[in-house]
Amino acid sequence: MRYKNIKKGRFLGRPNRFIAHVDLNGEEAVCHVKNTGRCKELLIPGESVVYIEDHGEDARRKTRYSLIGVEKGNLMINMDSQAPNKVVKEWIAQGGFLPGITLIKPEKKYGDSRFDFYLEQGDKKIFMEVKGVTLEENGVAMFPDAPTERGIKHMEELITCKENGYDAYILFVVQMAGMKVFKPNDRTHPAFGEALRKAKKHGVEILVKDCLVKEDELKIAGTLPFEL
Numbered sequence: 001m002r003y004k005n006i007k008k009g010r011f012l013g014r015p016n017r018f019i020a021h022v023d024l025n026g027e028e029a030v031c032h033v034k035n036t037g038r039c040k041e042l043l044i045p046g047e048s049v050v051y052i053e054d055h056g057e058d059a060r061r062k063t064r065y066s067l068i069g070v071e072k073g074n075l076m077i078n079m080d081s082q083a084p085n086k087v088v089k090e091w092i093a094q095g096g097f098l099p100g101i102t103l104i105k106p107e108k109k110y111g112d113s114r115f116d117f118y119l120e121q122g123d124k125k126i127f128m129e130v131k132g133v134t135l136e137e138n139g140v141a142m143f144p145d146a147p148t149e150r151g152i153k154h155m156e157e158l159i160t161c162k163e164n165g166y167d168a169y170i171l172f173v174v175q176m177a178g179m180k181v182f183k184p185n186d187r188t189h190p191a192f193g194e195a196l197r198k199a200k201k202h203g204v205e206i207l208v209k210d211c212l213v214k215e216d217e218l219k220i221a222g223t224l225p226f227e228l
Helices: 083-093 149-163 190-201
Strands: 006-016 019-024 027-033 049-054 065-072 075-078 103-110 113-121 124-133 135-137 140-143 167-174 181-184 205-214 217-223
Touching: 006 027, 006 065, 019 049, 019 065, 075 205, 083 103, 083 113, 083 124, 083 167, 083 217, 103 149, 113 149, 124 140, 124 149, 140 167, 149 167, 149 190, 167 190, 181 190, 190 205
Parallel strands: 027 065, 124 167, 140 181, 167 205
Antiparallel strands: 006 019, 006 049, 019 027, 049 065, 065 075, 103 113, 113 124, 135 140, 205 217
């Protein structure tokens, strides 16, 4: 997936989880933050170099700009929480997940959850949940960056899907390149790590994909090993 009209700035502050202020060539730009996570390790006032998408004059929008990327040292990190589903859909459609997929249905409800994708490959019926990963420490990608009861619920529902005859997948999209391994962030939310390990024991497949990340592009690149 590609963005248009990307501009480089410096992060100034985040008055709430939806809005960021960015120094753009000496002027303060108000940006929509396309990630409601904390991202405290990424967005450091006065220091972090960020990338914003300029949507131009659009009366339908409350803000002209969207914050979509940030530099962390030598790392370029895409922090658009809508991007993982878009790149996964492209990847599936291009045959990257499984050959012969005959149906791709986003946002499919099952039980008390709504999963990111329902897929069919012949007689095989598949539910897939996608999680974007923007947290890293020393080359280790981790999820989540904050407690996620919703994530635990998804793990339980994927187990139910598996027990009812569906194939079930949890796919972590690491929105940066160069990571060595993926791990659940047991320090921040041990219950999610426990839920992920339980899901694997019950037959839920775990996939971790890293990405090619540019200022204006995000694309699934390869498979990353994981440790539970």
